[in-house]
Structures are given as structure tokens and as C-alpha cells.
Amino acid sequence: xxxxxxxxxxxxxxxxxxxxxxxxxxxxxxxxxxxxxxxxxxxxxxxxxxxxxxxxxxxxxxxxxxxxxxxxxxxxxxxxxxxxxxxxxxxxxxxxxxxxxxxxxxxxxxxxxxxxxxxxxxxxxxxxxxxxxxxxxxxxxxxxxxxxxxxxxxxxxxxxxxxxxxxxxxxxxxxxxxxxxxxxxxxxxxxxxxxxxxxxxxxxxxxxxxxxxxxxxxxxxxxxxxxxxxxxxxxxxxxxxxxxxxxxxxxxxxxxxxxxxxxxxxxxxxxxxxxxxxxxxxxxxxxxxxxxxxxxxxxxxxxxxxxxxxxxxxxxxxxxxxxxxxxxxxxxxxxxxxxxxxxxxxxxxxxxxxxxxxxxxxxxxxxxxxxxxxxxxxxxxxxxxxxxxxxxxxxxxxxxxxxxxxxxxxxxxxxxxxxxxxx
Amino acid sequence: xxxxxxxxxxxxxxxxxxxxxxxxxxxxxxxxxxxxxxxxxxxxxxxxxxxxxxxxxxxxxxxxxxxxxxxxxxxxxxxxxxxxxxxxxxxxxxxxxxxxxxxxxxxxxxxxxxxxxxxxxxxxxxxxxxxxxxxxxxxxxxxxxxxxxxxxxxxxxxxxxxxxxxxxxxxxxxxxxxxxxxxxxxxxxxxxxxxxxxxxxxxxxxxxxxxxxxxxxxxxxxxxxxxxxxxxxxxxxxxxxxxxxxxxxxxxxxxxxxxxxxxxxxxxxxxxxxxxxxxxxxxxxxxxxxxxxxxxxxxxxxxxxxxxxxxxxxxxxxxxxxxxxxxxxxxxxxxxxxxxxxxxxxxxxxxxxxxxxxxxxxxxxxxxxxxxxxxxxxxxxxxxxxxxxxxxxxxxxxxxxxxxxxxxxxxxxxxxxxxxxxx
Numbered sequence: 120x121x122x123x124x125x126x127x128x129x130x131x132x133x134x135x136x137x138x139x140x141x142x143x144x145x146x147x148x149x150x151x152x153x154x155x156x157x158x159x160x161x162x163x164x165x166x167x168x169x170x171x172x173x174x175x176x177x178x179x180x181x182x183x184x185x186x187x188x189x190x191x192x193x194x195x196x197x198x199x200x201x202x203x204x205x206x207x208x209x210x211x212x213x214x215x216x217x218x219x220x221x222x223x224x225x226x227x228x229x230x231x232x233x234x235x236x237x238x239x240x241x242x243x244x245x246x247x248x249x250x251x252x253x254x255x256x257x258x259x260x261x262x263x264x265x266x267x268x269x270x271x272x273x274x275x276x277x278x279x280x281x282x283x284x285x286x287x288x289x290x291x292x293x294x295x296x297x298x299x300x301x302x303x304x305x306x307x308x309x310x311x312x313x314x315x316x317x318x319x320x321x322x323x324x325x326x327x328x329x330x331x332x333x334x335x336x337x338x339x340x341x342x343x344x345x346x347x348x349x350x351x352x353x354x355x356x357x358x359x360x361x362x363x364x365x366x367x368x369x370x371x372x373x374x375x376x377x378x379x380x381x382x383x384x385x386x387x388x389x390x391x392x393x394x395x396x397x398x399x400x401x402x403x404x405x406x407x408x409x410x411x412x413x414x415x416x417x418x419x420x421x422x423x424x425x426x427x428x429x430x431x432x433x434x435x436x437x438x439x440x441x442x443x444x445x446x447x448x449x450x451x452x453x454x455x456x457x458x459x460x461x462x463x464x465x466x467x468x469x470x471x472x473x474x475x476x477x478x479x480x481x482x483x484x485x486x487x488x489x490x491x492x493x494x495x496x497x498x499x500x501x502x503x504x505x506x507x508x509x510x511x512x513x514x515x516x517x518x519x520x521x522x523x524x525x526x527x528x529x530x531x532x533x534x535x536x537x538x539x540x541x542x
Numbered sequence: 543x544x545x546x547x548x549x550x551x552x553x554x555x556x557x558x559x560x561x562x563x564x565x566x567x568x569x570x571x572x573x574x575x576x577x578x579x580x581x582x583x584x585x586x587x588x589x590x591x592x593x594x595x596x597x598x599x600x601x602x603x604x605x606x607x608x609x610x611x612x613x614x615x616x617x618x619x620x621x622x623x624x625x626x627x628x629x630x631x632x633x634x635x636x637x638x639x640x641x642x643x644x645x646x647x648x649x650x651x652x653x654x655x656x657x658x659x660x661x662x663x664x665x666x667x668x669x670x671x672x673x674x675x676x677x678x679x680x681x682x683x684x685x686x687x688x689x690x691x692x693x694x695x696x697x698x699x700x701x702x703x704x705x706x707x708x709x710x711x712x713x714x715x716x717x718x719x720x721x722x723x724x725x726x727x728x729x730x731x732x733x734x735x736x737x738x739x740x741x742x743x744x745x746x747x748x749x750x751x752x753x754x755x756x757x758x759x760x761x762x763x764x765x766x767x768x769x770x771x772x773x774x775x776x777x778x779x780x781x782x783x784x785x786x787x788x789x790x791x792x793x794x795x796x797x798x799x800x801x802x803x804x805x806x807x808x809x810x811x812x813x814x815x816x817x818x819x820x821x822x823x824x825x826x827x828x829x830x831x832x833x834x835x836x837x838x839x840x841x842x843x844x845x846x847x848x849x850x851x852x853x854x855x856x857x858x859x860x861x862x863x864x865x866x867x868x869x870x871x872x873x874x875x876x877x878x879x880x881x882x883x884x885x886x887x888x889x890x891x892x893x894x895x896x897x898x899x900x901x902x903x904x905x906x907x908x909x910x911x912x913x914x915x916x917x918x919x920x921x922x923x924x925x926x927x928x929x930x931x932x933x934x935x936x937x938x939x940x941x942x943x944x945x946x947x948x949x950x951x952x953x954x955x956x957x958x959x960x961x962x963x964x965x
Contacts, residue, residue, distance in 0.1 A: 226557035
């Protein structure tokens with residue numbers, strides 16, 4: 120579906136971080152041949168690394184889970200914004216890619232993705248213009264969501280003017296949540312406005328994002344409400360020419376969404392699309408916590424036994440040991456997410472040693488600045504300036520967006536590829 | 543010094559955000575001719591914009607301030623990582639550019655910067671390799687800092703092996719601070735190790751970062767300590783072949799550093815180098831607060847009357863109005879800093895209106911997610927889906943790094959150039 124050469128032929132970023140020495144003009148396809156190894160210090164730190172075997176494991180895990188429920192997977196691409204990872208997700212069986220903004224959609228399209236669910240409103244002429252241009256390709260399938268008559272009117276006018284027809288999903292929201300219609304009156308207003316633009320807008324189903332809710336009972340109630348509304352819309356003929364879509368699921372509650380949505384019957388063909396994004400790299404913070412619940416409660420996940428594995432780390436140097444118990448590390452807010460828990464020291468490696476060791480559990484970051492982290496250590500710990508520390512992270516989305524490329528490594532810490540991002 | 547064509551000939555980012563429609567292959571030099579205007583919605587939002595006139599004002603302001611003290615300016619480039627802005631800073635009279643990491647140094651070098659102070663330790667073979675390659679250019683002047691014998695030994699061995707000589711500054715730190723030697727014993731250990739590598743390492747002066755301290759008295763004490771240590775080093779002949787450097791000053795206390803460092807006499811030629819980074823765009827948060835103090839207390843700044851002006855905004859659409867008093871805005875943690883205060887609504891513009899109006903003071907962001915912000919508004923406010931809101935920001939560093947290009951706009955909101963970044 121996506122041509123591998125798109126990635127292999129690209130020149131390495133001569134101004135990039137987390138890279139080794141290369142000759143300007145060398146390409147991504149040549150990276151493996153450069154022989155960069157993390158432990159041999161061939162790469163500038165800090166560097167963000169993806170563990171290839173774990174990525175493959177997570178890809179398979181999610182696709183198996185999805186298949187067991189007979190639903191479809193449109194991984195949220197905003198997490199990684201890495202077309203090379205989109206390709207792996209599509210190759211593994213994903214139905215399409217989910218994205219959040221018009222420029223993200225454009226970036227994915229330009230890398231060969233041809234079925235995209237934009238789980239967001241398309242607002243503003245500048246953004247509509249980007250999507251309109253992509254829709255000139257009739258092989259491109261695109262959905263976005265609507266939750267207000269005002270937005271529907273703007274979309275209707277714009278796409279009618281372009282002689283194009285936009286596929287939209289009605290977004291259902293929850294009181295106190297984010298976007299999405301809250302009640303029957305708002306829904307009716309959206310439907311009434313949609314009825315004014317039959318040639319420019321096509322209602323294809325219902326979307327929601329349950330992740331704004333915290334309690335499972337509230338989430339299940341929202342999901343059941345969505346099923347009820349979809350059946351009602353189908354009954355009154357609002358969804359005449361299929362396929363009809365029903366889509367939910369961020370990265371934390373995809374199991375519950377699968378349980379509620381799988382196998383429902385609305386009296387016409389239905390595609391249930393789940394949109395988790397963070398499963399690919401997982402983490403040791405918010406998403407590990409979420410997955411612990413899934414492993415405990417979801418029967419399919421329980422049967423599968425193996426769970427998702429954290430596959431994203433950031434490596435950095437111990438830069439200074441100015442006071443007892445304090446190591447300053449060359450890792451900053453420019454390099455890793457810090458909004459959902461600070462990075463956690465995972466491995467410690469001294470140059471020249473055969474392999475890294477687990478970092479002591481008492482090593483902890485106490486603060487981060489733009490380019491530095493403060494790591495609390497024991498006063499007697501064997502730490503030296505120039506030692507490498509690998510950090511696990513919480514919140515992959517805000518780690519990926521610090522990097523224009525991440526190093527894909529094998530089990531021996533060889534850099535076997537670079538994964539570029541499009542933020 | 544930096545060739546303008548480096549920027550003008552670059553192709554526009556076909557996968558970028560905050561851009562209008564263009565034909566792939568069009569260059570930065572063609573942007574002005576595309577006729578993009580923010581108010582006419584020719585650009586995809588969110589977009590980060592730099593106000594050209596304010597940038598010019600701030601450039602002149604800082605260069606005037608620096609000139610009044612007879613010191614030198616090496617703006618901290620890590621703030622913007624925008625070589626086109628480095629060029630403006632150098633053209634306006636800056637002595638060099640300060641950077642924080644080896645890849646940042648490489649990026650600036652590749653864009654023509656030939657005098658760089660890396661206000662950070664150079665740690666690890668991967669990073670030393672990048673710098674070593676740049677030092678093959680004898681027209682390149684480079685300094686980094688040292689604060690441990692261990693790092694000095696590693697640098698000495700590496701650069702001796704390369705037959706190169708690295709210029710280093712001794713970093714003085716403060717108890718409870720970040721990097722930098724804390725006491726005479728640490729300083730002596732560094733000097734002793736430096737003495738072992740006379741052909742590979744050259745001590746050129748002293749550096750400090752006063753920004754880790756909060757109280758002016760503590761800062762002045764650290765600055766005076768640095769002057770004392772520099773005089774002592776000069777006296778004992780540690781700084782034989784000049785030029786000698788003395789460098790301090792982040793963006794918050796540059797006035798105090800200028801006051802303490804200007805005009806000191808160490809008995810040999812001395813260059814005092816200040817390193818503020820955020821003055822170029824300023825902000826309405828942490829740096830406005832800092833500048834209020836400067837305007838009040840520093841006699842030169844008081845005389846100059848005009849102060850630094852915030853020049854960086856992020857514009858976004860009102861995307862949904864799902865509940866009374868709540869607007870969901872298409873602006874997220876992917877688009878603006880959120881670690882030093884959330885963005886502040888500054889302007890409100892309705893498409894079709896002649897110009898934006900000041901946003902009501904009661905509009906406030908209450909939360910941000912990756913791609914969305916929650917804006918609290920009055921229940922009776924005249925707000926519509928599709929309205930544009932311009933946000934002032936706090937912490938420019940962590941706003942710049944969300945963007946591969948920022949739009950430079952004139953007073954009529956025309957996009958007159960794009961400023962690329964190298965994060």
C-alpha cells in the first residue's frame with residue numbers, strides 16, 4: 120500500500136539530533152550499513168529509540184485483539200506521526216489511519232495512506248482547502264466528524280462550492296467532556312443542517328471519544344448511547360448508502376469499546392472502527408496503568424496472556440556530578456514528555472562495558488529543564504560523567520513530537536533504521 | 543556572514559503545519575508571493591506567527607542595551623533554533639551564537655554560523671565526533687564548558703587522539719544549582735586535569751548560568767565570585783594566550799550580569815559575553831515578569847524607555863461550542879508551551895471582519911490536551927465555531943520546538959516569510 124522507497128531514498132537530516140556521523144546526502148536506506156551502535160557511542164545523545172522486536176510484538180498483539188472482536192483498526196497516527204510506522208500498521212492489517220488535523224492528514228496522504236479517519240472537526244477555510252485538494256484523488260477515502268450546525272453549514276458551503284462531497288460522522292460527546300453533541304437538540308440541529316447539503320456532505324455514521332471520561336460505567340453508558348443513536352439513525356434512513364461507520368476508542372479503553380461495539384446489528388452493513396494510538400510503543404506510565412486494567416478485566420486480553428510492551432526509550436549522558444546524590448543528565452523537555460510523569464531511569468551503561476544493567480530503583484528524576492534533567496542518586500552509587508542512562512517514558516505522543524527521527528534498534532542496540540516523523 | 547540563499551532556496555514543507563496551499567517544490571523565497579493572509583484564512587490553523595516589526599524592535603533593543611555596557615552578545619540559539627533568526631541576530635551585531643548541544647552546534651554551523659559558545663558540557667564520543675568534524679574548519683571558533691575532571695580527561699583523550707585543540711571555559715555553579723564546580727576542590731581538580739592536556743584543551747575563561755538562582759543577592763554573589771576567580775586564574779597565568787572570555791546571563795537576569803561584568807579589569811584583554819535567548823520573541827509570561835524587574839531597576843533599560851515586546855503568538859480556530867461557557871479550540875500541547883502557564887487569549891477575529899479585536903480578559907484556557915484546548919468564556923459571549931483566536935504564550939523555547947516553520951507576518955497579518963527551525 121505504501122511504497123517502501125518513500126522512506127529508503129530520503130536523505131539523512133544533516134541538522135538532526137540523535138544521529139551518528141554520516142556524509143551529507145546519505146539516505147535512510149544506508150543507515151543500517153553505517154554500523155551505529157548505542158553502546159559503542161556511535162550516536163549523539165540524547166536519542167529516542169524504538170525497540171524493533173517490541174514494536175513487532177505490539178503490532179501483532181493489537182491486530183490479534185482486534186481480529187478476535189471482528190472489528191477494524193484505524194490506529195491514531197497523531198501519536199507517532201511516523202509514516203513508516205503507519206506503513207507497518209497497515210501492512211499488519213489496519214483498516215486505515217486516524218489523524219487529528221488537516222496537515223496531519225496531508226502528511227499521511229503524501230506518504231501513501233489512502234484511508235483516513237480524521238477524528239476531529241474540520242474547521243476553517245485554510246484547513247478545508249488542504250482536504251479539498253486531497254479529495255481530488257478519487258482513490259482517497261476520508262471521514263471527519265461534526266458536532267455543530269455552524270461547522271456543518273461552513274463545510275456544506277465550502278465543499279458545495281468545490282463540487283465535492285465530504286464524508287462526515289456525527290460526534291457524540293459527554294457532559295463535561297470535550298467536543299461532541301451533548302443532547303438531542305444539538306444532534307437535531309446538526310442533522311437538520313446536514314439535510315441542507317445532501318450533495319456536499321454525507322453522513323456515514325457516529326464517532327465518539329470515550330477517553331474524556333474516567334469511570335467505566337460512564338464510558339459504557341456513552342457507548343450504549345452511541346449504539347442506540349446509530350440504530351435510530353439507521354431506522355429513519357439517515358444512513359442510506361453504506362458503509363456505515365461506528366468508531367470509538369483511544370488508547371486506554373479500547374477493550375471496553377470492543378466489548379460494547381462488536382457484533383451489534385443496526386439492520387444494515389456496519390464497520391466498527393477502533394482508534395488506539397499508543398499501543399505501538401506503549402509506555403511505563405499512563406498507558407501501562409490502563410493496560411493493567413485491560414489485562415485484568417478483558418477476557419480476550421487475558422487469554423492472549425502476553426501484554427503490550429514498552430518499546431520507546433530516550434538515552435542520555437550523565438553530564439555532571441556536581442553534588443553528592445545529584446547527577447545532571449543531558450535530557451530535557453526538548454527530548455521527552457514531562458506532562459504525565461517524568462522519564463524513569465531504566466538502564467545504566469558504562470562505555471566499554473559489555474551491556475547495560477538495570478538502573479537502581481532509587482534513581483529518579485526530580486526536575487527537567489529545556490536541555491537538562493536532575494537525577495537523584497545515592498551518594499555511594501557508582502556513577503561517572505559519561506555514563507549512559509536509558510529512560511522509559513510516560514506519554515509517547517509528547518515524546519515522539521520532540522524528534523524528527525527516532526532510531527530503530529535491534530536487541531544488540533544496533534541502529535537498524537531511522538523512523539522519521541512529520542510534526 | 544550567513545548567505546541569504548540558504549533560506550530562500552529551500553523547498554516548502556509539503557507535510558508541514560501552519561501553511562497555506564502551495565505547489566510542492568515552491569520555495570521559501572516564493573512565500574511572500576503566495577499572498578497568504580491570516581485574517582483571510584489562507585493558512586491552516588493552528589499556526590505560530592512571529593510579528594516582524596516586533597522582532598526588529600527587540601533585536602535593536604537588546605543590541606543597544608549590550609552596546610551601552612560595552613559587552614558582547616551571543617544570543618542563546620536553543621530558544622528558537624532558527625538559523626534565519628541567528629542570521630538577523632548576527633547581522634544586528636551579535637558576536638556569536640550560544641547553543642546547548644552538539645547537534646544544535648552542527649545545525650548552526652551548517653547554516654553559516656562560525657562563532658559558537660556551547661554553554662554546556664560536551665559529553666560522549668558521539669557528541670565529540672560531531673564537534674571534531676566541525677573543528678576541521680579552521681575558520682570555526684567554538685567554546686564549550688567543563689566542570690569535572692572526568693569530563694576534562696575524556697575530552698583531552700578524544701581531542702588529543704584527533705590532533706585537535708578544544709577551547710573550554712570553566713563553569714562555576716552554585717550549591718543547589720545545576721552544573722558547574724561548587725568549590726575550590728572541584729575547581730582545582732578540573733585545572734589539574736586540564737594541565738595534563740595542554741595540546742588538546744585550552745582554558746579560555748569562565749562561564750556561569752545565574753538563572754538557576756532565584757534571589758538577586760545570590761546572583762550578584764555568584765557573579766562576583768566569578769570575577770574573583772577569573773582574576774585569580776589570570777594572575778597565576780592559567781589564561782596566557784587570549785582572548786579571555788567571561789560569560790553569563792540567560793534571559794531573565796542579563797541586566798544584573800551586565801552591571802557586574804562590564805568594565806572589569808583582569809590585567810589582560812577580556813571579552814564579556816552575555817547569552818540571553820528569549821529577548822527576540824519575548825513573551826507574556828515568565829520573561830515579561832523578568833523584564834518588568836529589569837525595566838524598573840536597571841538604569842540603562844530605564845533610560846531606553848521602550849521595553850521588549852512579545853512577538854510570538856499561536857493562532858487557532860474555535861472548533862466546538864458544546865456547552866455554555868466552554869469553547870474547544872484547535873490548539874494543543876503539540877502547538878504551544880504549557881509548562882510555564884497556559885497560552886493566553888489575546889485577539890478574537892471573525893472571518894470576514896476587517897480586523898481582530900482584543901479578546902475579553904475573562905477568556906482563559908483551563909486545560910490543554912495534545913491537540914485541543916479548553917477555553918472558558920462567558921455564556922453570553924459572541925463566539926462562533928470558525929472564529930480565530932490568537933494566543934500569547936509563556937516560554938518561547940517550548941513553543942518554537944513545536945514548529946518546523948513559523949510564519950513571519952507584517953502588521954496587516956500578511957505572511958511575508960517562513961522561519962524554519964532545526965530541532
